[in-house]
Each structure stands twice: as structure tokens, then as C-alpha cells.
Amino acid sequence: MAKKSVFQEFSKGLWAEVPPFRLVLGLCPTLAITKSVDNGLGMGIAVTFVLVCSNVLISLLKNLIPKEVRIACYIVIIATFVTVVELSMQAFVYPLFLQLGIFIPLIVVNCILLGRAEAFAAKNGVIASLADGLGMGIGYTLALSALSAIREILGNGTFYKMAVFGPGFEPFRFMVEAPGAFMCLGLMLCVMNVIGKK
Amino acid sequence: MNSETRQAIWNVSVSPHIRRGVSVERIMWTVSASLMPPLILSVFIFGIQTLLITFVSVASCVAAEAVSQKLLHRPVTIRDGSAVVTGLLLAYIVPPGVPFWMPILGAVMSIYVAKHLLGGIGFNIFNPALIGRAFLVATFPVAMTSAWLIPIRDLSIFKYVGSGVDAVSTATPLYVLKHYGMAGLTERFGSTLKMYGDFFLGWQPGSIGETSALFLILGGLYLLYKGYITWHVPVSIIVTAGFLTWVFGGERYFTGDPILSVISGGLILGAIYMATDYVTSPTQPSAKLIFGAGIGVLTVLIRLKGGYPEGICYAILLMNPLAPALETWFRPKRFAPPKGAMK
Numbered sequence: 001m002a003k004k005s006v007f008q009e010f011s012k013g014l015w016a017e018v019p020p021f022r023l024v025l026g027l028c029p030t031l032a033i034t035k036s037v038d039n040g041l042g043m044g045i046a047v048t049f050v051l052v053c054s055n056v057l058i059s060l061l062k063n064l065i066p067k068e069v070r071i072a073c074y075i076v077i078i079a080t081f082v083t084v085v086e087l088s089m090q091a092f093v094y095p096l097f098l099q100l101g102i103f104i105p106l107i108v109v110n111c112i113l114l115g116r117a118e119a120f121a122a123k124n125g126v127i128a129s130l131a132d133g134l135g136m137g138i139g140y141t142l143a144l145s146a147l148s149a150i151r152e153i154l155g156n157g158t159f160y161k162m163a164v165f166g167p168g169f170e171p172f173r174f175m176v177e178a179p180g181a182f183m184c185l186g187l188m189l190c191v192m193n194v195i196g197k198k
Numbered sequence: 199m200n201s202e203t204r205q206a207i208w209n210v211s212v213s214p215h216i217r218r219g220v221s222v223e224r225i226m227w228t229v230s231a232s233l234m235p236p237l238i239l240s241v242f243i244f245g246i247q248t249l250l251i252t253f254v255s256v257a258s259c260v261a262a263e264a265v266s267q268k269l270l271h272r273p274v275t276i277r278d279g280s281a282v283v284t285g286l287l288l289a290y291i292v293p294p295g296v297p298f299w300m301p302i303l304g305a306v307m308s309i310y311v312a313k314h315l316l317g318g319i320g321f322n323i324f325n326p327a328l329i330g331r332a333f334l335v336a337t338f339p340v341a342m343t344s345a346w347l348i349p350i351r352d353l354s355i356f357k358y359v360g361s362g363v364d365a366v367s368t369a370t371p372l373y374v375l376k377h378y379g380m381a382g383l384t385e386r387f388g389s390t391l392k393m394y395g396d397f398f399l400g401w402q403p404g405s406i407g408e409t410s411a412l413f414l415i416l417g418g419l420y421l422l423y424k425g426y427i428t429w430h431v432p433v434s435i436i437v438t439a440g441f442l443t444w445v446f447g448g449e450r451y452f453t454g455d456p457i458l459s460v461i462s463g464g465l466i467l468g469a470i471y472m473a474t475d476y477v478t479s480p481t482q483p484s485a486k487l488i489f490g491a492g493i494g495v496l497t498v499l500i501r502l503k504g505g506y507p508e509g510i511c512y513a514i515l516l517m518n519p520l521a522p523a524l525e526t527w528f529r530p531k532r533f534a535p536p537k538g539a540m541k
Binding site: 170172173174175177179180183 | 303311333336337338339341
């Protein structure tokens, strides 16, 4: 595989390998919290922060971490940053923290983070890992925002808490329920594949 | 022996060897025809707008079928009538007071997602019309569980045209029974005997095509006579549901009203027209009996213990994916090798 430029490492997370749709990773929060745009955006930003920090740190420490216990070490590093995010969210955006609830601590076991640590940061330099983490994080944020925008607009008739349609609009409750999440995700995967084929 | 049978005997070909000249097309159009009497009756019970809802539902199912098959590069088979049957059944299981555009969304869900994305006719796991209804209930819970109309008794079939749903909605017998008990039911619908008569003929609040036990049974008997359905599934559902309601449905054991439980709600429509769907039900008689019994048990369970007053829709949807397994478990023994032969 040819060496990619830093920009390529960054941009692959935006489309070619966008986490929930192309890698199909991190689906648990993708399905659970995308009921409204602010949830999706908040979750995406939190994951991006953790992803960038953990990628950088793991890439710095990659020669010090013994191979046999590397997963445990990655988890400790990731958990540290998740705790930082969790405490900051409690301090500054408490309502959003309440909305996201258990899914903030669960970022620790999000496959994207461990996947990028194992597959990328452990083998690449600091700058490349930073670009990779940032790209993947932004891609994830965009994906969550798009999915949650569709679900909020159709399922609740609002976008970022502002009414989109007139008062006569009857919201599709189905879209903000769990089955709606699965269907919406499936249809978005389908659309991505159709566009990708061309 | 006439020449035709002789030819059939001497003709060497792969199975099936005996043909009845029955096609998907003929079965589906016959089923549609047998569904006409309840539709006509519904005009006299709930007013002329039931025709509009049914027409919209059928038209959008046929359109959705054509578009889905074009998109998926399959041959367009809207002439076989299966989309028409789905459209009719979808309209029959929505309340008569819903806005006329609601079945369009249900039709897209039924035909495109539940039928064609899962492989098209012959491959769908779930009954398409019931998926459409389940989707509508999840999407528009208010309209789908409250747009019931009070039956018309004086032939004023234009009574509900143009009136808002909220102004006229009422409650179904099963809802009243669930929340106010038998006393509430007799207070609202008259004596038990009067209820038997009214409900059996169709004069009860309910979905468009589910209210008339009489016409649905007549349609079912016709299909039975033509050999398009067998008695196993409907009888098994009705007997199981009636028996369990009799045992557990009352205030004390063995005081429930089995007749009322069968003729109110969608039990008969579901038992005769939905649970007997060829694609989503087993074909062995013994498997059919178990399949029907499972639906009966689940229906009564949802009716008596669940959150919804009626459970036949979800009961059938829950049993549908079990049909292939039942088929395997109840395979006739004579096709199996004798014991020890495989050693």
C-alpha cells in the first residue's frame, strides 16, 4: 500500500470510510441517540475529541506499550479521555449530558475508538494519527447529524428544536422510535452504496 | 378415460404432474371478489368514505408494486392481483375515520419494504398488509387507535364525510371491554343478545372491513369451497382464542364470553384472510393447526394482558417467521428414511 498524504488520511474519514455507514462501526449510539439533531451533534463532538486525543497518545506511546497487554492499555487511555469528556459535559452542557446519559461512558467501548487505535494509531506516526482521528471524528459527527436530522424532521417535525412544518403536520412517530432508527440507517446505507457504485 | 387424462398419464415430465388450472392470478382475483361484500357493507355502517380509503389503498398498493418491481428490475406483475388483495386488506384493517392519505404510506411500507425488499411475492417473511398496519400504528398512534366511528343505522351514508375525526370518534368493543369490563360493554352496546346480533352482522365500531363476522365467514366458506384455503388455520385460531377467552377472559375463571371475543375485533378477518396467506403460513395440516393455535394464544395474551385492546395483528406477525420452522418440525414421517437406514 502506497504511503498516503496527511490530507488523504484526514479526508478518508469523511466519505470513503465514514464510520457508521462504510465501516459500520459504532452503531449502538448511532441507533440510540439520533432522535434529535443536538443529541447527534453533541455525541459526534464528544467522540471526535476522544478519538483525536486517544489516537495521538496511543501513537506516541506505541513503542512503550507491550504487545501482550495493548488492548487493556488502549482502553485505559480511551477511558481517561471519556472521563474528561463526561466531567466537562456535566459542568458545561448538563441538559445534553442528561439526554445522552449512559451513551457518554459507553464511548469507551465504541468500536471506532478501539478500531482506530489498533488498526491505525499503533502503526502510524503522530501527525497521521491526528489527521486520521480528526477525519474519522468529523465523518462520524456528520453521519450522526444527518441521520438525526432526518429522524427529527420526520419524526418530530422540528430541526434543532425549531418547527419545520406548519401546525397541520402530523409527525411520523415511527421515525423516532427504535424500529425507525434501524430502517433509517438501513436506507442511508443503501443510498451510500448506490452513490458509491456510480 | 378421455384423451386428456391419457395424455396426462403418458406425458413424461418433472413434477407437479397433476395440474388444476389454478394460477396465482385466479386465486388473487377470487380472494378480491370474496372481499367485496364486507366493503359494500362498510359503506352502510361507516359511510361512503370507506370506499375512498379502500380505493386509495388499493391504487397506491398497485402503484407501489409497479414502481418497486421497476426499480428492482423485476418483471412487473401487477395483473396477478396480489397487490390488489394487499391493498384491500390494508384498507380493511385501518379505522374508518383516518385521513384518506394515510393508507398511501402504509401501502409503500407494505409493498416496497415488507414485500419487495424481502424478495417479492413468495419470499416475504411477514404478511405485507399487517406490516403496513403495524407501521401506521407506530407512526400515527393517535389516529390509528382513535378514529373509530359510531355505526350508522339510518342509511345516512354521507354522515361522516368532511367531519373531523375528533368530533365523532368512539371506542371499539374490545377497548371498552378492556377498560370498563363487561358492565361497561352492556351499558354502551345493549344486552348481550343484542350485541351478538349487531356484532355478528357488522354494526360495531371497528376497522373498515373487520366488523362483519357474517360476510367474512361467507367469503371464507366460498374460498374453502373453491379449495383456496383449508379449514385448519382459521378454525384453530378461533377455537383457541375462544377457549382461552372463556377460561381467562372473565372476572373469575371460566366466565369469559367466547362468542363475543370471536365476533368483535379483527379475529375473523385475521383468521380467514391474513393467517391463511400462502407465503407466510405453513402448508402441512399439523403445522397449520399449531400455527393457528399459536396465533390464538398470542391474540388472547395481548388482548387480556397487553397494552393494546386487539392483538390479532401482532399475533400473526409474530407467528409468521415461525412458519418455516413449523414446516420442518411437522414434516410427514413417510418421507423420512426408516430408522437405522442411514447407519
